[in-house]
Amino acid sequence: xxxxxxxxxxxxxxxxxxxxxxxxxxxxxxxxxxxxxxxxxxxxxxxxxxxxxxxxxxxxxxxxxxxxxxxxxxxxxxxxxxxxxxxxxxxxxxxxxxxxxxxxxxxxxxxxxxxxxxxxxxxxxxxxxxxxxxxxxxxxxxxxxxxx
Amino acid sequence: xxxxxxxxxxxxxxxxxxxxxxxxxxxxxxxxxxxxxxxxxxxxxxxxxxxxxxxxxxxxxxxxxxxxxxxxxxxxxxxxxxxxxxxxxxxxxxxxxxxxxxxxxxxxxxxxxxxxxxxxxxxxxxxxxxxxxxxxxxxxxxxxxxxxxxxxxxxxxxxxxxxxxxxxxxxxxxxxxxxxxxxxxxxxxxxxxxxxxxxxxxxxxxxxxxxxxxxxxxxxxxxxxxxxxxxxxxxxxxxxxxxxxxxxxxxxxxxxxxxxxxxxxxxxxxxxxxxxxxxxxxxxxxxxxxxxxxxxxxxxxxxxxxxxxxxxxxxxxxxxxxxxxxxxxxxxxxxxxxxxxxxxxxxxxxxxxxxxxxxxxxxxxxxxxxxxxxxxxxxxxxxxxxxxxxxxxxxxxxxxxxxxxxxxxxxxxxxxxxxxxxxxxxxxxxxxxxxxxxxxxxxxxxxxxxxxxxxxxxxxxxxxxxxxxxxxxxxxxxxxxxxxxxxxxxxxxxxxxxxxxxxxxxxxxxxxxxxxxxxxxxxxxxxxxxxxxxxxxxxxxxxxxxxxxxxxxxxxxxxxxxxxxxxxxxxxxxxxxxxxxxxxxxxxxxxxx
Numbered sequence: 167x168x169x170x171x172x173x174x175x176x177x178x179x180x181x182x183x184x185x186x187x188x189x190x191x192x193x194x195x196x197x198x199x200x201x202x203x204x205x206x207x208x209x210x211x212x213x214x215x216x217x218x219x220x221x222x223x224x225x226x227x228x229x230x231x232x233x234x235x236x237x238x239x240x241x242x243x244x245x246x247x248x249x250x251x252x253x254x255x256x257x258x259x260x261x262x263x264x265x266x267x268x269x270x271x272x273x274x275x276x277x278x279x280x281x282x283x284x285x286x287x288x289x290x291x292x293x294x295x296x297x298x299x300x301x302x303x304x305x306x307x308x309x310x311x312x313x314x
Numbered sequence: 315x316x317x318x319x320x321x322x323x324x325x326x327x328x329x330x331x332x333x334x335x336x337x338x339x340x341x342x343x344x345x346x347x348x349x350x351x352x353x354x355x356x357x358x359x360x361x362x363x364x365x366x367x368x369x370x371x372x373x374x375x376x377x378x379x380x381x382x383x384x385x386x387x388x389x390x391x392x393x394x395x396x397x398x399x400x401x402x403x404x405x406x407x408x409x410x411x412x413x414x415x416x417x418x419x420x421x422x423x424x425x426x427x428x429x430x431x432x433x434x435x436x437x438x439x440x441x442x443x444x445x446x447x448x449x450x451x452x453x454x455x456x457x458x459x460x461x462x463x464x465x466x467x468x469x470x471x472x473x474x475x476x477x478x479x480x481x482x483x484x485x486x487x488x489x490x491x492x493x494x495x496x497x498x499x500x501x502x503x504x505x506x507x508x509x510x511x512x513x514x515x516x517x518x519x520x521x522x523x524x525x526x527x528x529x530x531x532x533x534x535x536x537x538x539x540x541x542x543x544x545x546x547x548x549x550x551x552x553x554x555x556x557x558x559x560x561x562x563x564x565x566x567x568x569x570x571x572x573x574x575x576x577x578x579x580x581x582x583x584x585x586x587x588x589x590x591x592x593x594x595x596x597x598x599x600x601x602x603x604x605x606x607x608x609x610x611x612x613x614x615x616x617x618x619x620x621x622x623x624x625x626x627x628x629x630x631x632x633x634x635x636x637x638x639x640x641x642x643x644x645x646x647x648x649x650x651x652x653x654x655x656x657x658x659x660x661x662x663x664x665x666x667x668x669x670x671x672x673x674x675x676x677x678x679x680x681x682x683x684x685x686x687x688x689x690x691x692x693x694x695x696x697x698x699x700x701x702x703x704x705x706x707x708x709x710x711x712x713x714x715x716x717x718x719x720x721x722x723x724x725x726x727x728x729x730x731x732x733x734x735x736x737x738x739x740x741x742x743x744x745x746x747x748x749x750x751x752x753x754x755x756x757x758x759x760x761x762x763x764x765x766x767x768x769x770x771x772x773x774x775x776x777x778x779x780x781x782x783x784x785x786x787x788x789x790x791x792x793x794x795x796x797x798x799x800x801x802x803x804x805x806x807x808x809x810x811x812x813x814x815x816x817x818x819x820x821x822x823x824x825x826x827x828x829x830x831x832x833x834x835x836x837x838x839x840x841x842x843x844x845x846x847x848x849x850x851x852x853x854x855x856x857x858x859x860x861x862x863x864x865x866x867x868x869x870x871x872x873x874x875x876x877x878x879x880x881x882x883x884x885x886x887x888x889x890x891x892x893x894x895x896x897x898x899x900x901x902x903x904x905x906x907x
Contacts, residue, residue, distance in 0.1 A: 198496055202907050211479030211504065212495040212907035220484040220493070227496060 167192070168200060172207040182208060182218055186225050194234060195226035223277065231266045233311050236277035237289040246286040247299075252276075254301040258308050271312070318384035333386055334362060334375040344388055345397065345426055347404075347516050348465035349376040351848045352834070353474055359465050360400050361426065364388045372396055394430075401430040406437040407444070408517065409460035415518040420845065422516035423463060440488075447491075451499035453685040454507035454678040455522050459491055462519035468492060468511035475834055476808040478628065480505035492519075495907045504631045504907055506808065508624035508832045509678030509702075509841020522678050522842060525699040526709055532670040532698070533576040540670045541658065542577040543650045543729075544568060546584050547676040547740030547837035548703045550858035554844035554851075555707030556717040561854030563862055566722020571710050572674075573723065579662075581729045583673065584736030586646040586653070587748070589880070590621065591735060591871035593897055594643045594745075595753040596888035598827055599792070607794045614638040616803075616818060616825040619745050621645045623683035624832030624841075626901065628808050633815050634903035642898040646739065647673050647680055648689050651696030652896040653729065657884045661728055666692060672699045674706045676740070676840030679832065688899050702842025731876040734767075734862070734869030741859045742806035742836035743772035743779060746829040750783060750802070752872045757785055757792040767869055773860070775835060775853065777810035778803065780825075801825045807834040 171188050175181035182204070189200050196219050205212040219225040226234075237243070237251055252274075256262055259272050266273040282288035285297035289304075296307055315326045320337050327336045332355070337344050347359040357377035364375045367385035372393065375386075387393065405427060412418050446460035466483060469492060473479045480503050484493035494503045512520045532540050553562040572580045598617050604610040620626060620641040629636060644652070650673070655666040673680065677700075683689065684697035701709070710717055725731070735751055738744030747769045754762045762769060762783075771781040783800045785792075803825045805811045811830045817823035833839045835852035838859060868874060885892050 201496070202905075206906060211473075211482065213482040213484075213493065213503070214473075214479050216496050217482035217484045217493065221486050 168203040168207055172204075177208050179208065179210065182210075182215065186215075186219055190225055194232065195228060195230040198227075201227070229266060229270075231270045231273040233271060233291055234273045234275065235289060235291050236275045236280070237263075238278075238280050238282065238287065239276040240279040240283075242279075242283035243287040248287045250301050251287050251289065251299050251304055254304045255308070258305055272308075316380045316382050316384075318380050318382070318386065320386045321388055327380055329380075331380050332376055333364060333373070333378045333380060333384075336380050337364075337375065337386070337388060342388055344375045345429070346376055347422055347426070347463065348467060350467050350470075350514055351850075352514070353467060353470040356466055356470065359404070359463065361397060363393060363396050363400070365390050365393050397426075398430045399436075401426050402435055402437050404463045405431060405435060407440050408463055409441045409446070409458075415461070416521045416524065417518035421518060424517075447497070449494075449500050450523070451501035452505065452507055452682065453501075453523060454681040455500070455509060455512050455520060457492075457500055458519050458521075461517045462492055463517055464490060464492065465516060466492070467514040467516065468520055471510045471514050474809065475510055476506070476508060476628075476832070477812040478504055478506060478508075478808060481511070498907075504905075506624040506627040506631075506832060507679040507682040507841075508808070510833060511841075512678055513841045513843065513845055513847050522702050522705065523681060524705055524708075525681070525701060526705050526712075529672055529699050529701060529709070532672070535670075538668055538670045539578045539662075539664050540576070540672060541579045541581055541654050542572055542672045542674060543581050543583045543586075543647070543654075544572070544674045545647070545676055545680075545740065545837060546587060546737045546744075546859065546862075547840060547843070547855065548674050548706070550740065550838060550855045550862065551676060551843045552703050552707060553717075555704060556710060559854075560851045561858045563858050564717075565862065566724070567717060567720055568706075569725055570720045570723045571713075571715050571717060572706075574715050574720070575709055575713055577672070579726045579730075581650070581654075582725045582732045582736070583646045583650055583675075584732030584739070585729045585874070585876060586649040587736035587739040588733055588871035588874045588877050589649055589897070590643055590646050590739075590745075591748050591752050592877060592881075592888050593649075593893055594619065594641050595749050595756065595871075597641055597643060598749070599753060599756065600889065602826065603794065606798075616823070616828050617641050619827075619829045620899075621739065621745055622830060622832045622837075623677070623679040624808065625811055625830045627679070627682070627904070628811065628832065629815065630902055630904040631906060632812070633819055636815065636819060637901040637903065639818070640901055642900065644689075644897055644899045645680075645683060646736075647675065647700075648683060648696055648899070649897045650729065651684070651689065652691045653880075655692035655694050655696060656896060657880065658729055660884075666694055669694075670698050671696065672701065673697055674701050674703065676703050676837045676843045677833075678702060678841040680842070691896050703840075704842060704844060707844070728876060728879075731874060732866075733871055733874050734864070734866035735871040736874075737862045737866065738859055740837045741773070741856050742831050743769075743774070743804045743829065744836060744859070745831075746772045746781075746802055746804050746827070748871055749827070749829075751870045754783065754785070755870065755872065757789065757795055758787045759789050760787060761870075766864070768860075772802070772804055772829075775849070775856070777807060778805050778813055780804075800827065802827045802829070804829045806831045806836050806839075808832050 171185045201215045288297045357374045362375040363372040365387045449457040549565040553564040654671040659666040681700040735748035838855040839852045
């Protein structure tokens with residue numbers, strides 16, 4: 167896959183970002199093996215690939231579940247009940263923030279502002295924003311993903 | 315030329331000069347931290363800020379090019395306050411346990427703190443809030459993130475000079491750090507242990523792993539016979555840490571100092587450098603014969619030298635398919651180690667278990683090399699402890715030896731006699747020159763056709779050097795080489811080594827013999843050499859090395875009487891059975907990260 171991406175985007179330093187983004191899109195996070203492979207294809211060091219990836223919150227280098235939940239942690243969402251949203255998620259998923267469920271279906275994270283302050287509290291599941299959250303709506307949303 | 319004013323003094327400098335360099339020309343000191351003459355401009359630390367009349371903000375002198383009519387002030391209240399704040403901000407994230415720090419009194423941040431920050435600190439100490447990593451995994455150096463100020467000299471060194479990038483900037487904001495690949499231990503990544511980053515780190519974040527106390531313990535142990543060897547490049551640099559200017563040769567004083575420290579025998583790595591030439595020269599000629607005459611391609615050409623442990627680890631990681639091209643010869647340090655606990659112990663009637671073998675090296679990678687599991691062919695750890703040039707200077711100071719006034723003396727024997735060919739191992743091109751002085755003579759019976767044996771085409775600081783030596787007038791045995799042109803190449807600094815290795819790997823180079831030294835300038839610019847090391851200092855040390863060579867009575871390895879004797883008494887013949895057992899080694903394929 168990495169080789170195909172390098173063919174697609176080229177092997178210059180500028181192609182590093184699109185390649186990493188495509189890998190994350192497909193596999194949810196960057197494995198060490200994938201980063202080493204990217205480094206080999208682009209003839210740069212693996213530490214540089216890791217350095218770049220670790221700069222960007224959405225280029226995860228730790229194992230992530232199939233569905234990555236990112237709850238907005240910034241001020242507006244905090245004031246509008248983010249804590250209750252987090253504890254509801256922790257309860258239903260039986261994991262803490264930063265952890266992944268044993269079946270690798272969900273990872274629970276916090277994120278900086280995602281621009282939905284007017285409909286706070288908000289969260290992202292993968293690329294999909296969910297807004298005006300209440301503990302009840304969160305349970306429904308997660309159950310929907312569990313059924314998928 | 316551009317004319318500008320700094321502190322109301324007019325100065326004319328070339329276009330493109332930085333404000334920092336223009337100020338230097340006037341003798342005006344602007345403090346720096348992230349700046350280093352070997353590295354590209356970074357502008358990370360901001361310590362060098364100055365005031366430019368008409369500019370909205372302060373500018374970084376290291377990154378600001380001069381402009382016509384510029385009016386710069388380096389010592390205004392605004393500048394002083396800014397620098398004070400910058401230094402204090404750096405200190406707020408720096409574990410300043412200075413009296414416990416290996417870099418105490420040698421730390422550039424400490425020097426600045428001394429100038430700009432006294433009394434109560436104005437910012438909160440954030441060190442305890444961070445979960446800093448101290449990586450002691452390498453036998454060569456320690457990486458202590460709690461002392462890192464993220465100036466990125468190390469990152470630039472590893473990328474620009476060495477083409478390794480074992481470390482890079484990771485994360486961001488307050489969590490930004492200098493990291494290996496996914497925080498793996500430095501011993502488990504592509505790091506070559508060359509220590510160029512250690513030589514450039516302004517604080518105690520990167521330091522050599524010191525074995526000074528281990529060596530003192532051995533010296534004070536009455537049951538132990540402690541031998542010490544000194545690498546060629548140490549004698550032209552040690553003086554810098556003991557009050558001499560760069561380029562001062564202190565060979566004799568160093569020998570006296572080592573004796574006064576209490577070593578039982580003061581011997582010379584140059585002796586095994588000469589031995590390396592005999593072994594490696596024979597290996598090269600054997601390879602040439604096999605490949606060119608017998609059409610036996612089981613042996614690979616070109617042959618790379620194998621003296622530089624940083625280079626060895628580099629090729630093991632980056633070009634593992636070319637390991638057959640490496641000479642199987644151990645480095646002079648390790649040849650010495652293997653012989654110290656066999657030949658030397660026998661001759662001196664010592665129990666090898668009671669011999670402690672110490673080496674003084676310009677190098678941090680030598681600490682790693684001594685730790686390689688292959689390096690136990692005497693049945694013991696061939697080299698027990700490796701100290702850098704800097705560590706030796708520390709020991710000399712600890713012992714209260716007045717280096718300036720002690721009388722010079724000569725190395726002990728056996729394994730203390732050497733030649734000019736051994737000395738020049740310390741400079742880029744030196745191994746090549748030494749090898750050619752001997753190989754040419756073996757093949758033709760005549761000295762190399764260069765004035766005073768000085769093979770100028772292989773000398774100098776050019777990153778990649780090439781030379782062609784026409785072989786003429788061969789003896790009967792080497793007739794197949796008559797008229798042949800021996801093509802050689804030399805690279806120093808791994809960024810240049812990589813260029814040659816890539817050319818060989820892709821079949822674009824047709825050399826026979828290639829000398830590689832991992833550090834800029836060769837060993838004389840090694841990671842274990844006195845700080846600062848830069849182009850001007852390397853040039854001085856190089857001149858000193860060649861002066862030392864000219865000064866030697868014998869200047870060809872094969873004419874070293876102790877070398878002749880060791881083959882007669884012990885090793886029998888070059889590349890013979892005993893040599894292979896003790897003086898040759900093998901290499902390991904390693905991961906690419």
